[in-house]
Amino acid sequence: MSTLLAGCDFSSSPSPRKPIVFATGALERGRVQLHGLHEAQTLQAYAQWLQRDQPWICGFDFPFGLPRELIEHLGWPLNWLDCMRHYASLGRAQIAQTFAAFCAARPAGGKFAHRAADRPAGSSPSMKWINPPVAFMLHAGVPPLIEAGVQLPGLHSREQALRTAPQTAHLPLRVGLEAYPGLLARELLGPGGERRSYKNDAKAKQTPERLIARKDLITALENGQTRLGLRIKLSHAQRDALVDDASGDRLDAVLCLVQAAWAQAQHDSGHPNYGLPSDIDALEGWIVSA
Numbered sequence: 001m002s003t004l005l006a007g008c009d010f011s012s013s014p015s016p017r018k019p020i021v022f023a024t025g026a027l028e029r030g031r032v033q034l035h036g037l038h039e040a041q042t043l044q045a046y047a048q049w050l051q052r053d054q055p056w057i058c059g060f061d062f063p064f065g066l067p068r069e070l071i072e073h074l075g076w077p078l079n080w081l082d083c084m085r086h087y088a089s090l091g092r093a094q095i096a097q098t099f100a101a102f103c104a105a106r107p108a109g110g111k112f113a114h115r116a117a118d119r120p121a122g123s124s125p126s127m128k129w130i131n132p133p134v135a136f137m138l139h140a141g142v143p144p145l146i147e148a149g150v151q152l153p154g155l156h157s158r159e160q161a162l163r164t165a166p167q168t169a170h171l172p173l174r175v176g177l178e179a180y181p182g183l184l185a186r187e188l189l190g191p192g193g194e195r196r197s198y199k200n201d202a203k204a205k206q207t208p209e210r211l212i213a214r215k216d217l218i219t220a221l222e223n224g225q226t227r228l229g230l231r232i233k234l235s236h237a238q239r240d241a242l243v244d245d246a247s248g249d250r251l252d253a254v255l256c257l258v259q260a261a262w263a264q265a266q267h268d269s270g271h272p273n274y275g276l277p278s279d280i281d282a283l284e285g286w287i288v289s290a
Contacts, residue, residue, distance in 0.1 A: 001054060001055060001172065002026070002055075003055045003056060003057060003264070004024055004026070004054050004055065004056040004057075005024065005025050005026055005027060005032070005056070005057055005058075005257060005260050005261050005264060006022050006023065006024045006025070006056055006057070006058035006059070006256075006257060006260060007022070007023045007058065007059045007061075007179060007181075007252075007253045007254060007255065007256025007257030007258070007259065007260055008020065008021070008022050008023075008058055008059065008060045008061060008179075008253060008256055009021040009023075009061050009181070009249045009250070009252040009253040009256065010046075010060060010061050010062045010137055010140075010141050011137075012062075012133060012136040012137045012139065012140040012141070013136075013140075014040060014041055014042055014043060014045075014046065015041060016041050018201070018247075018249075019039040019040060019041045019249075020039065020040040020041075020045075020046050021037060021038070021039055021040075021249045021250055021252075021253040022037070022038045022039075022040065022049060022058075022253060023036075023037055023250065023253035023254045023256070023257040024036050024037075024038065024257070025257055025261070027230075027261040027264055027265060030224075030229065030230060030231065031230070031231050031232070031233050032230055032231065032232045032233065032257060032258055032261045033233045034232060034233065034234055034235075034238050034254060034257070037238075037241065037250050037253065043140060043144070046141075046144060047144040047147065047148065050144055050145060050148035050150060050174070051148045051168065051171065053171055053172070054172060055172040055173050055174060056174050056175070057174075057175045057177070057260050057263060057264050057267075057274070058174075058175070058176055058177070058256075058260055059177045059178070059179030059256035059257065059259045059260035059263070059288055060141060060145075060176055060177070060178060060179060060256065061179055061180065061181055061252055061253075061256050062134060062137035062138055062141045062142075062178070063115075063123075063126035063134055063135075063137070063138045063178060063285070064138070064142060064152060064155060064176075064178040064285040065080065065083075065084075065115065065126065065138075065155065065281075065283060065284040065285035066083070066087070066115075066126055066127055066135075066138070066283075066284070067113035067114055067115045067125065067126065067127060067284060068115075068281060068283050068284055069113040069114075070099075070102060070113040070127055071083060071283065073102065073113075074098065074102070078283060079283075080155050080156065080282060080283050080285075081146070081156065081160065081164065083283065084142055084143065084146065087138070087139060087142075088139065088142075088143045090139075092129075092136055092139065095129060095135060095136070095139065096129045096130075096135075099127050099129055099135060100129075102127075112125040112127055112128065113125065113127060115281070115284040115285070116280075116281055116284060116286075117280075117284065117285070117286045117287045117290050120290045121180050121182075121183045121287040121290035122180075122182060122183060122186065123180045123182065123183070123287060126138060145176050146161075146164060146165065147165055148165065148168060148171075148174070149161045149162060149164070149165035149167075149168030149169070149171060149174070150174045150175070150176045151173065151174065151175050151176070152175075152176050152177075152285070153175065153177065153273040153274050153276055154273055154276050154280045154282060154285060154286060155282060155285050158173065175263075175274065177259070177260060177263050177274060177276075177288040178285055178286065178287050178288060179255075179256040179259040179260065179287065179288050179289075180259075180287045180290070181251075181252040181253075181255035181256055181259075183259075183287065183289065183290060184226065184228070184255045184258060184259060184289070185198065185217060185255060187226055187227065188216075188217050188220040188221060188225060188226055189213060189216060189217055189220070190216075190220070190225075196213045197209075197210055197213065198210050198213035198214045198217055198248055198251070199214070199246065199247055199248020199249075199251070199252070200246065200247070200248075201247050203246075206246035210246065211243070211246070214242065214243050214246075214248070214251060215243055217251065218232075218234070218239060218242055218243065218251070221254070221255075221258065222234065226258075228258065228259070228262040228289060229262075229265075230258055230261055230262060230265070232254065232258060242254060259288050259289050260288070262275065262288070262289050263275050263276075263288050263289070274288065275288065275289065276288065
């Protein structure tokens, strides 16, 4: 059975209006073929997708770990699995209160603790609970990965996954990677890419400029204008679907798919840990291709 590639644009509170989006495809001779776009409108549907009886490699657009500095300060477990289990036991209000108290005691300009991967990737600190609420995305997204017996390179090995979720032993190898579409989008949008926005959930902010940015980003993806050395192959209908989604959720899922394809290419070339650095912090994790 061939390995399915996927990218996941995640929401911690999915709904029919704002679903979790999966982009699925395959890597063939340096080209990423997009097979389809699929929606999960509930966290239960997301958890069910994870347990599909097919080998897959998926890039997920949410953090897999918290900053070590934060965890040590709070006295939480320093083992990743134990830390995630403790984190999952907390409610969102308690998380927000705890993190806000941590930030309040720190000087202006250094309120948040960061992971080692945040700065090279340009990602938000994984402890942010608003704008964007990535701390809640971690809280909602990681426990189902653990329950599904998914291998998370650098954090949760295949052997650990099977010990933790023995009920999934009959399922094939499934590999989850932390992805970040903004990292690839900034590169593809070229000079000034950090300031060019291509998406917004608010109707009033879905401007012609953002539409043009989505078209430019997709064209750059198709032409392989990226250090990852991959090109995306889209049908006309798929291209239109990505351009027309002003929220950018579908396009973000495709960007995560391309990052997962790069990780597969690294693995197939003999690089350990799907291209992740060999010395990553086993408590914080790393963002693929950062």
